[in-house]
Amino acid sequence: METNMNEKRGTFPADRPIEALTQEHTMVRDLANAYLSSDKADIKRELTPQITSLVEMHSRMEETVFYPAVRNIDSTMISHFEEEHHKVDDLLQTLKGASPDDPQCDQTMRQMLDMVLRHIQEEETQFFPKLERANLDMTDIGLQMQAFEANLVHAAAQSSEQRAR
Ligand SMILES: [Fe+2]
Ligand SMILES: [Fe+2]
Secondary structure: OHHHHHHHHHOOOOOOHHHHHHHHHHHHHHHHHHHHOOOOHHHHHHHHHHHHHHHHHHHHHHHHHHHHHHHHHOHHHHHHHHHHHHHHHHHHHHHHHOOOOOHHHHHHHHHHHHHHHHHHHHHHHHHHHHHHHHOOOOHHHHHHHHHHHHHHHHHHHHHHHHHHO
């Protein structure tokens, strides 16, 4: 699953950031569906860090690069999205502090996924069409998004390499 995610990330279309964001949303949806449709504890344990790291990376990239670049399209909606990110972050923090065998974990995960799935749906249906209609040249934003994620992926690989030592 991890290789697959990286392969997809390699084709991040820099000049079409909306497509890139939608691709990541699809990855989140796929992982979420796999989690929600499984009743096996070991599968859930394996999926949990994949989901949390993908959601976290996606959120940081949007907050740092994407949202500031497009805030002028609809600042109220962007503020609303940022608030939703904060709520998701709180649940991510709870998940990090919990043991994966804690039954509460599964409930927190479901709550987080429910929130995230609604959030990405809202971004795709309420905001992306608006942004597309604005007809901006998105290449610069796309390149910044790509660079931001490449740095995060690199940093994550380094820290897991250090842990393995
Ligand atoms: Fe978002
Ligand atoms: Fe998003």
